[in-house]
Amino acid sequence: MRTDYCGELRADDAGREVAVCGWVATRREHGEHLAFVDLRDRSGVVQCVVDGAHDLRSEYVVRVRGTVRIRPEGTTNPALPTGDVEIGDATVEVLSEAEPPPFPLTDRVETDETVRLRHRYVDLRRDRLQRNLEVRATVNAALRTAMARQGFTEVETPMLIASTPEGARDFVVPSRLSPGSFYALPQSPQLFKQLCMVGGLDRYYQIARCLRDEDLRADRQFEFMQLDLEASFVGQAEVLDFTAEAVLDAVEAVTGERPGAVPTMTWHDAMERFGSDKPDVRFGLELVELTELFSATGFNAFKAPCVKGIRVPGGADRTRNQLDALTDDAKRYGAKGLVWMKVEADRTLTSPVAKFLSDVELAGLVDALEAAPGDLLLLVADERPTVRHVLGLLRLSLGRPPVTEGGLNLLWVVDFPLFESLDDQGRPVSAHHPFTMPNAQDMHLLDEGGEALLDIRSQAYDLVLNGWELGSGSVRIHRPDIQSKVFALLGIGDEEARTKFGFLLEAFRYGAPPHAGFAFGIDRLVALLAGEENIREVIAFPKTQSGTDPLTSAPTPIDADALTELGLRLLPPTT
Numbered sequence: 001m002r003t004d005y006c007g008e009l010r011a012d013d014a015g016r017e018v019a020v021c022g023w024v025a026t027r028r029e030h031g032e033h034l035a036f037v038d039l040r041d042r043s044g045v046v047q048c049v050v051d052g053a054h055d056l057r058s059e060y061v062v063r064v065r066g067t068v069r070i071r072p073e074g075t076t077n078p079a080l081p082t083g084d085v086e087i088g089d090a091t092v093e094v095l096s097e098a099e100p101p102p103f104p105l106t107d108r109v110e111t112d113e114t115v116r117l118r119h120r121y122v123d124l125r126r127d128r129l130q131r132n133l134e135v136r137a138t139v140n141a142a143l144r145t146a147m148a149r150q151g152f153t154e155v156e157t158p159m160l161i162a163s164t165p166e167g168a169r170d171f172v173v174p175s176r177l178s179p180g181s182f183y184a185l186p187q188s189p190q191l192f193k194q195l196c197m198v199g200g201l202d203r204y205y206q207i208a209r210c211l212r213d214e215d216l217r218a219d220r221q222f223e224f225m226q227l228d229l230e231a232s233f234v235g236q237a238e239v240l241d242f243t244a245e246a247v248l249d250a251v252e253a254v255t256g257e258r259p260g261a262v263p264t265m266t267w268h269d270a271m272e273r274f275g276s277d278k279p280d281v282r283f284g285l286e287l288v289e290l291t292e293l294f295s296a297t298g299f300n301a302f303k304a305p306c307v308k309g310i311r312v313p314g315g316a317d318r319t320r321n322q323l324d325a326l327t328d329d330a331k332r333y334g335a336k337g338l339v340w341m342k343v344e345a346d347r348t349l350t351s352p353v354a355k356f357l358s359d360v361e362l363a364g365l366v367d368a369l370e371a372a373p374g375d376l377l378l379l380v381a382d383e384r385p386t387v388r389h390v391l392g393l394l395r396l397s398l399g400r401p402p403v404t405e406g407g408l409n410l411l412w413v414v415d416f417p418l419f420e421s422l423d424d425q426g427r428p429v430s431a432h433h434p435f436t437m438p439n440a441q442d443m444h445l446l447d448e449g450g451e452a453l454l455d456i457r458s459q460a461y462d463l464v465l466n467g468w469e470l471g472s473g474s475v476r477i478h479r480p481d482i483q484s485k486v487f488a489l490l491g492i493g494d495e496e497a498r499t500k501f502g503f504l505l506e507a508f509r510y511g512a513p514p515h516a517g518f519a520f521g522i523d524r525l526v527a528l529l530a531g532e533e534n535i536r537e538v539i540a541f542p543k544t545q546s547g548t549d550p551l552t553s554a555p556t557p558i559d560a561d562a563l564t565e566l567g568l569r570l571l572p573p574t575t
């Protein structure tokens with residue numbers, strides 16, 4: 001049907017007879033007989049000069065035949081790759097008529113998201129989405145090649161499984177053949193990839209679909225894709241290398257440039273300096289330790305286990321209202337209050353609380369924060385985790401650049417704690433998942449219990465890109481004795497462990513190699529590479545924020561017979 005793609009015609013093609021196919025992007029009448037038609041396909045648009053009147057409308061699907069020619073002087077369009085040429089003496093064959101599109105297809109027009117998703121097939125015709133899906137395909141291809149080159153075998157693991165604990169709620173599927181029983185959809189292939197290691201596959205990878213029933217956000221959909229990998233007889237260093245190689249290949253495939261080696265930061269440093277385990281290192285505003293400076297302070301609000309501050313360069317011009325708003329934010333994030341100080345021309349500090357601080361403390365503050373005239377200093381005093389959390393969030397709200405700025409800053413965060421907190425009953429909560437190997441030097445703390453558990457480092461690591469957690473991984477526990485101990489601490493009793501992961505524990509009895517792995521979110525990587533704030537822009541058919549699909553109307557009720565067949569009866573909805 002066609003000889004060329006619209007967007008690929010250039011001055012070199014002048015004189016050629018061509019046939020192109022696509023959608024009518026715009027149509028402008030010129031006199032009675034002549035019309036300029038911009039024809040669009042996936043490669044771009046080309047202008048066609050059509051002789052004779054045609055009842056062409058936007059989004060009609062047409063085939064155009066004609067001769068490529070250089071546009072007349074003064075009518076070239078340097079903004080368009082095909083802007084030097086046009087298809088002249090064009091004849092048009094209508095292949096499909098089209099109703100007027102439900103929204104304009106230019107990138108300049110903002111359309112309500114539900115409307116866009118309702119007609120996603122029209123939305124997909126837009127440049128931006130075409131480009132994003134190309135980026136996505138390029139990333140997938142590069143990842144596959146990188147993994148194959150590194151000796152990994154692609155293995156598909158099942159979708160209908162028993163639960164895999166990744167800390168989210170499962171999507172469940174009722175079983176017709178075993179009424180009253182349910183499959184879980186995989187939150188990740190975690191348990192299966194570990195079984196592959198016991199199965200001697202040595203190096204496994206998969207571009208895996210994962211499903212987690214969590215509230216949707218800009219960087220989270222119910223279903224997402226991850227590059228999932230696992231390898232035997234390796235430790236953390238090798239996994240970091242395998243993963244970095246794949247990510248760097250993917251970045252290079254999209255941008256044409258290969259970023260340098262990925263730097264590493266410990267979890268502890270990330271928390272202390274950025275107040276986050278996924279620090280956005282594109283900008284400063286680092287958290288500065290001030291606890292020692294105020295160890296003997298007379299100011300009650302600073303008599304706390306931890307005091308930290310950040311310096312906002314040039315921030316002293318904020319109004320009282322703006323400062324009050326910052327204080328409200330800090331309280332919303334969990335602080336009791338926020339102390340602000342403005343740095344005057346002579347580097348003295350103006351603040352409602354300055355009178356409660358000694359000269360030594362004030363001078364010490366200026367030094368520690370390297371304060372310069374015109375800066376704003378923000379201080380929080382509280383328990384250490386609260387201080388880090390609050391200042392970490394304030395830092396982001398004050399300094400985070402738009403997604404398209406600051407380059408791509410990949411970062412490994414290593415030495416995560418094994419447990420992130422203790423619950424009401426004093427039981428630890430896994431920071432990663434329960435199969436994560438504790439750090440060898442900290443293994444003895446497993447027997448101590450209580451607060452000491454929180455000091456156990458694990459062999460878990462995250463990959464962070466511009467403040468987004470791209471993925472996580474760990475060295476796994478391959479010894480049943482350590483696994484039982486961790487389960488016991490987590491309150492997973494023998495019985496529960498047997499029902500939930502009995503198959504894994506049993507498998508380990510038949511010869512488990514030491515193994516380690518990683519998984520990172522492809523949607524997030526692609527979004528950042530495509531300069532998108534929201535992963536929905538890089539997914540062909542995403543859900544709305546409320547988890548629905550306006551196109552297919554999913555989720556939909558099912559009829560009574562289908563329910564009966566599944567052995568299910570619905571309760572009236574609870575509000």
Ligand code: ASP
Pocket residue numbers: 166187188189190229472473474517518519
């Ligand atoms: N299964 C983990 C996740 O999906 C990744 C891993 O530990 O390999 O986050």
